[in-house]
Amino acid sequence: MLSVLKKLPLSGKIGVGILTVLLMAAIFGPMVLHDPYAQNLIHSLEGPSAEHWLGTDQIGRDLLSRIVVGARYSLLIGIGATLFGAVIGVAIGVFSGYFGGWLEMAMMRLMEMLMVFPGILIALMVIAVAGDGLVNVIVAVGLRAVPIFARLAQTSTHTIREREYILAAKAVGASGFRILYSHVLPALFNSLVVLAALQVATSILVGATLSFLGVGISPEMPEWGSMLNTGRRYIFQHWPLVVFPGLAIMITVLGINLLGDGLRAMLSKQHGRGVVLK
Amino acid sequence: MTKTQPLIETLGLTKHFPISGRGLPIGRKRIVRAVEDVSLRIAPGETLGLVGESGCGKSTFGRMLVRLIDSTSGSILFDGVDLARLSARDLRQYRRKVQIIFQDPFNSLDPQKTVGASLLEPLNVFRLGTPAERREKAAALLDQVRLPVTALNRYPHEFSGGQRQRICIARALMLDPKFIMCDEVVSALDVSVQAQVINQLKDLQAALGLTYLFVSHDLGVVRHMSHRVAVMYLGRIIEIGKKEEIYDAPGHPYTKALLAAVPIADPRRRREFTSLEGEVPSPVNPPSGCRFRTRCPLAQDICARVEPELTAVGTDHAVACHLVQSDT
Numbered sequence: 119m120l121s122v123l124k125k126l127p128l129s130g131k132i133g134v135g136i137l138t139v140l141l142m143a144a145i146f147g148p149m150v151l152h153d154p155y156a157q158n159l160i161h162s163l164e165g166p167s168a169e170h171w172l173g174t175d176q177i178g179r180d181l182l183s184r185i186v187v188g189a190r191y192s193l194l195i196g197i198g199a200t201l202f203g204a205v206i207g208v209a210i211g212v213f214s215g216y217f218g219g220w221l222e223m224a225m226m227r228l229m230e231m232l233m234v235f236p237g238i239l240i241a242l243m244v245i246a247v248a249g250d251g252l253v254n255v256i257v258a259v260g261l262r263a264v265p266i267f268a269r270l271a272q273t274s275t276h277t278i279r280e281r282e283y284i285l286a287a288k289a290v291g292a293s294g295f296r297i298l299y300s301h302v303l304p305a306l307f308n309s310l311v312v313l314a315a316l317q318v319a320t321s322i323l324v325g326a327t328l329s330f331l332g333v334g335i336s337p338e339m340p341e342w343g344s345m346l347n348t349g350r351r352y353i354f355q356h357w358p359l360v361v362f363p364g365l366a367i368m369i370t371v372l373g374i375n376l377l378g379d380g381l382r383a384m385l386s387k388q389h390g391r392g393v394v395l396k
Numbered sequence: 397m398t399k400t401q402p403l404i405e406t407l408g409l410t411k412h413f414p415i416s417g418r419g420l421p422i423g424r425k426r427i428v429r430a431v432e433d434v435s436l437r438i439a440p441g442e443t444l445g446l447v448g449e450s451g452c453g454k455s456t457f458g459r460m461l462v463r464l465i466d467s468t469s470g471s472i473l474f475d476g477v478d479l480a481r482l483s484a485r486d487l488r489q490y491r492r493k494v495q496i497i498f499q500d501p502f503n504s505l506d507p508q509k510t511v512g513a514s515l516l517e518p519l520n521v522f523r524l525g526t527p528a529e530r531r532e533k534a535a536a537l538l539d540q541v542r543l544p545v546t547a548l549n550r551y552p553h554e555f556s557g558g559q560r561q562r563i564c565i566a567r568a569l570m571l572d573p574k575f576i577m578c579d580e581v582v583s584a585l586d587v588s589v590q591a592q593v594i595n596q597l598k599d600l601q602a603a604l605g606l607t608y609l610f611v612s613h614d615l616g617v618v619r620h621m622s623h624r625v626a627v628m629y630l631g632r633i634i635e636i637g638k639k640e641e642i643y644d645a646p647g648h649p650y651t652k653a654l655l656a657a658v659p660i661a662d663p664r665r666r667r668e669f670t671s672l673e674g675e676v677p678s679p680v681n682p683p684s685g686c687r688f689r690t691r692c693p694l695a696q697d698i699c700a701r702v703e704p705e706l707t708a709v710g711t712d713h714a715v716a717c718h719l720v721q722s723d724t
Contacts, residue, residue: 282499285496286564287506287517289496291491291521293489293521301506
C-alpha cells in the first residue's frame with residue numbers, strides 16, 4: 119500500500135491527501151460536530167462564526183456538520199454505484215468477450231442500448247420504477263456504469279484471449295472459468311482500477327444531480343445535491359448555502375480524478391509486468 | 397512404414413475454416429481449406445518434422461493433434477483411441493499426455509504470473525500431488541532445463557527468449573506427456589540460442605522417450621531435429637519419408653525447390669532450380685488437380701485434371717506427384 123503511494127505522481131498524492139481528509143471527516147466528523155438535524159430557528163441563515171464555522175441553513179442547522187455527514191452519502195453512492203457497475207459490467211464483458219458468439223453479440227448490443235441514454239435519464243427511469251431510497255439510488259446510478267465497464271472488459275478480453283499463454287492454459291486442460299479468473303481478470307486489473315476511480319467521481323456527480331432534482335434519497339437527508347437545491351432559493355440572501363455544498367462536490371470529484379489520473383500514469387509506466395491498456 | 401504401433405496416427409484429417417463475413421449470412425459460404433485429408437503416423441520416440449511455407453496449414457494440423465482446434469473430419473488415433481470423438485471429460489485426461497510448445501516465448505507465458513505459478517498451473521488443474529510435491533516437481537524440471545530453482549519466484553520478463561522457451565518446455569513436461577507438438581519453437585529465437593533449445597529438446601527426448609511433432613519452416617533445423625520429415629503444401633502432405641531420403645533424394649518438385657532455396661556455403665555449387673515463381677494460391681480456392689501445378693516448372697496436362705495421391709517410391713518414402721510416379 120505504502121509502496122503504491124510512493125510511486126504515485128504528485129497529482130495522485132494530492133488526490134490521496136484530499137480523499138484521506140474527506141474520509142476522516144466523514145467517519146469521525148459527526149462525533150465532534152453539531153447534530154446535523156438539530157433545528158434552531160433563532161439562528162437561521164447565519165454567516166460563519168466561531169460556533170457554526172460555515173454558518174447555518176434556513177432552519178438553523180449547522181452547515182458544516184450537514185456537509186460532513188453529506189460526504190458519507192456521496193462517497194457511499196459513488197463507491198457503491200461503481201462497485202455495482204463494475205461487478206456486473208466486468209462479468210458481462212469478460213464472459214461475452216471470452217466466449218464470443220451470439221452471446222457476445224446480444225450482450226454488446228444491449229450495452230450499446232444502455233449507452234445511448236444519458237446516465238441521468240437511466241437513473242431517473244430506475245427511480246421512477248423502483249422508488250427512492252439509498253439502495254435504489256446506488257443501483258440507478260450504478261446501472262449507468264455497467265456498459266462502460268462491460269465495453270472495456272470485452273475489448274481487453276478480446277485481445278488477451280488471442281495470447282498464446284491462454285492457448286497454453288487450454289492445452290494443460292484449464293477450464294474456461296479457470297482461464298478467466300486466473301489469466302484474464304488479473305490482466306484487466308490495472309485498467310479496471312483506473313476506470314473505477316474515474317467512475318466514482320462521475321457517480322458522485324450523477325448522484326448529486328439526482329437529489330438536486332429532488333429524486334433519490336429523501337430531501338431531509340443532508341445530501342450535497344439536495345442541499346444545493348434548497349440553497350438555490352436563498353442564493354441572493356445567503357450565499358454560503360450554495361457555495362459550500364458546491365465546493366464540497368467539486369473538491370471531492372477533483373480529489374478522485376487526481377487519484378485516478380495518478381494511478382493511470384503510474385500503471386502505464388509499469389512495463390514488463392502486466393498488460394497495460396489505455 | 398514403421399512396423400511398431402504408432403503413437404499417433406491421423407486418418408484423412410481435415411480442417412475447413414468458414415469465413416464468416418460480418419453481417420447477414422447471405423450468399424455462398426466461403427471456406428478456407430487449411431488442412432485437407434492428411435493421413436500420417438508418428439511412432440513412439442520419434443520426431444516427425446513438418447515443413448512448409450507459412451500459411452500452408454502445418455500449425456493448424458499440429459493444433460488439431462493437441463485438440464486446440466477441432467477437426468472438421470477425419471480421425472486422430474492416439475494409442476488407438478480416436479481423439480476426434482472424445483467426450484469433454486476423456487479429453488481432459490488426454491490433455492495430460494499431449495502438450496504443445498509455442499513459437500513466441502514472450503507471448504506464451506502469462507506476464508502477471510511468476511514462473512512458478514505458470515509451471516504449477518497444469519498440476520493445479522489436475523489436482524496432482526500435494527503443494528509441496530508440486531513445487532518439488534517444478535524445481536526438478538527447472539533443473540532439467542538448466543535454470544536455477546530461484547527462477548520459480550521470478551517473473552517472465554526477467555528472462556531472455558531462450559530461457560523463457562526453456563521455461564515453456566518445463567511447463568509442457570509438468571504433466572509427464574508422451575507427445576509434444578513443437579510449433580515453430582525456435583523461429584523467434586536468435587540463431588545462437590536456437591541450437592541450445594533444440595539440443596535441449598533432443599536430450600529430453602532421449603531421457604524421457606518423448607515423441608515430437610516438430611513444425612517449422614526452417615529446413616536446417618528440421619533436418620537436425622527429425623527422424624522423418626513431412627512436407628506440406630496448401631494443406632496437403634506432398635512428400636513424406638525418412639530424413640535422409642527427403643534431404644538427399646527429394647522426389648516432389650516442391651521439395652526440391654524448397655531445398656534449393658536453402659543457402660549453401662559453397663560458391664561452386666550450381667542450383668538446379670531457381671527460386672519458386674509466383675505466390676502460394678489461396679486456400680479458399682485451391683487449384684484443381686495437383687495444388688502445386690500453378691508454380692511447378694514441370695507441370696503437364698494431367699496435373700490440372702487429377703489430384704496425385706501419396707504413393708510409395710521407396711521404403712518409407714512417399715510422394716504425391718504424377719511425374720514421380722511415372723518414373724517408378
